[in-house]
Amino acid sequence: MVLSPRPQGETPRVINVLFLCTGNSARSILAESYLNHAGRGTFRAFSAGSFPKGAVHPLSLDTLRGANIAAGDARSKSWDEFAKPGAPEMHLVITVCDNAAGEVCPIWPGTPAKAHWSFPDPAAAEGSDAEKRAAFRRIFADIRKSVDALIAGTGSLATRAAAAAPE
Numbered sequence: 378m379v380l381s382p383r384p385q386g387e388t389p390r391v392i393n394v395l396f397l398c399t400g401n402s403a404r405s406i407l408a409e410s411y412l413n414h415a416g417r418g419t420f421r422a423f424s425a426g427s428f429p430k431g432a433v434h435p436l437s438l439d440t441l442r443g444a445n446i447a448a449g450d451a452r453s454k455s456w457d458e459f460a461k462p463g464a465p466e467m468h469l470v471i472t473v474c475d476n477a478a479g480e481v482c483p484i485w486p487g488t489p490a491k492a493h494w495s496f497p498d499p500a501a502a503e504g505s506d507a508e509k510r511a512a513f514r515r516i517f518a519d520i521r522k523s524v525d526a527l528i529a530g531t532g533s534l535a536t537r538a539a540a541a542a543p544e
Contacts, residue, residue, distance in 0.1 A: 394471065395456075395470045401430065410448050415528060430453045434500050443514070460486070464486065
């Protein structure tokens with residue numbers, strides 16, 4: 378799928394992106410919220426987990442609030458929601474943790490491009506409250522760089538996602 382400029386006056390095609398992680402409480406939530414914020418009108422982001430925690434990590438929400446980014450209706454949910462009939466068709470599926478990248482994913486409707494972005498888990502950070510908050514801010518900054526590169530990229534979604542992967 379190649380993205381090209383749209384004719385003037387034409388409604389833009391929205392690109393659905395699913396961010397996957399194991400617990401769907403931190404990295405995938407941060408990526409979903411930021412892409413919905415920065416890519417509004419061009420991208421629509423979702424997130425899910427293979428073994429969702431059942432709740433969004435409070436420091437994920439604090440980090441987003443600190444960046445003036447709405448978390449919307451962020452919730453920890455299973456990736457099975459997006460493999461069911463009637464689920465939004467994904468154009469791009471990005472794993473943001475190494476565990477989820479190694480798991481057998483459901484079969485997604487359509488044929489989405491796939492990519493892996495490896496980020497450390499900020500929820501695993503140890504230390505004082507300030508050190509944990511700093512870990513979330515650091516990982517969020519890295520996620521923002523990758524999302525910004527995806528938005529600004531050219532070429533196919535697979536090419537754009539691969540080029541946006543963290544080093």
